[in-house]
Amino acid sequence: MKRHSMSSLGVIPAIASDIRVEKLEHRTTPKIPFPHKHDFYQLVVILSGSGWHEVDFTRHTVSKNQIYIIKPGQVHGWKLAKNTRGYVIEYTDASFPKNMTLENHITRRSRALPDMMKLGKSKLVNGKFFELMEEEFRHSQIHSQSILQNYLSILVLDLLRLSKAKEADNHEQEDLIMAFTDLLEEHFREEHSLAFYAQELKISAKALSAKIQRVLGKPAKEVIQERCFLEAKRLLSYSTLSVSEIGYELGFDDPNYFSRFLKQNLKVSAQQFRQRALKKN
Template identity: 35%
Template sequence: MKKEIPVYDICTLSEFKQEDILISRFAPYLAQHHKLHLAHKHTFYHLVLFTEGAGNHAIDFEQFDVKPYQIYFMIPGQVHSWSFDGPVDGYVINFSVPFFQSFLLKPDYLDQFSFFSGSISDAVINLPEAMQPNTIQLFEQLVQESENSQRLGLDMVRVLMLQVFISIGRLGFEQQAQQVSAYNYTLLKNFQKLIESHYTTLRLPKDYAELLYITPNHLNALCKDVLGIPAGEVIRNRIVLEAKRLLINLQLTIAEIATRLSFDDNSYFTKFFKKHTGLTPEEFRKETLKTNPHENIKLR
């Protein structure tokens, strides 16, 4: 039987009645869900702060060395796996997409934080030493709130989580302020949001520039200035990433993946993928599954 990568939601990972939030120390969480070291996806936001341990963590096929006081932010749909070297501990928070929407007037409030953009380079943060005590205190308060059913407990959890996001987000805000104006930063984020919605149908920078009411040259210059790559490459990178995510699902044939990504035929998809990765889709699938085997499980 063909294998399909597991897709976990919060209620499959918790005995809690709350389906929108899970907060735990990492060691018992890992012990309870030992299969989570294998490649898998989540339908929710996933936040991990390591306080001790070593090993590696792969997010969307990029490898990172696990270090104490390192924090990982993952958004729904990303593929990740980890391999630890000895005991590991820290904190984990899983929360659903709507968890803050009923609490904040701005439904897209989290979008302003670069670590929730889906960009791997922004998703892994080594906490400065000066921030470590306060961050640990916030996570300890979150654990306590999750264990004690007090009045307005979920609201307190949201407030504490926002403190974590804002304090860590300020690190990125300072760098962004030095690199790009507020207008251009917003413009770039809107471009990336549009790609998320249309990458299977809109492939050219001019299509996105039209939606953003700017010229293709402006969009291209913006991407080169901030990201170091042209707008067309930003679009192509997102298509390649989705192709990789789909390729580790053995339920799908290469032809079916090509169709999902709106390629006219299988051969064109193969040429496109090899041009940008150096491997054919079949070679990528074989190499990835060799290093990241997974169980025949599908959880939604």
């Protein structure tokens, strides 16, 4: 992957609110060059083949029976062998009716999934599940989008089970954590204090902190810092912004403090990290 200026790092917009299902062989060359990010969810199902797929600084070796779950805003790129077979499934928050029950908030549940999962233990991979889904999309007719919503719900629920993602027993609690991560996604560039998020969520900082620790298994402060750090790595790797510009972009007004923050997390200097990313790509 080449380094791109931030403005040239393409963002592919969603196409309406349709759920799209296509064979991977029609999509091995991206519509805009890698690396890029989308404002939609993209599931890449690998049934056979080889290559690599990099999602947010982690390069995965592509092999059969994998699924990649790329969430809006994640930077990714891949290189796949020509004989790679599978499916690409794309959707957005708008692909589901707003008034669906919590059980069916499929996009929220998608966000809880890891970037890559092995499908080996899912019965879907042996059945004709993906084939049925793709055929439904290709021969689109009345009720097709409803049917695709149902197929996608099955897939995401099955993946959730496979991932053994810790699900809060209490739906209200799960809702709160979802609301927090939504809010963080929107504001991490300018708001680093838990107090801000607690106020927005109309809950005490202490209560929010306790719930985040219980559900996500780490302190709230760490969750906020991790989000900033991920974005810093993206900008170091794929943009031409200077370190202090990046710090400013991420709400660190003191360049020295930002440098220390980076060094502590990167383990190497910002310059060294950039060099390595450039070489790797």
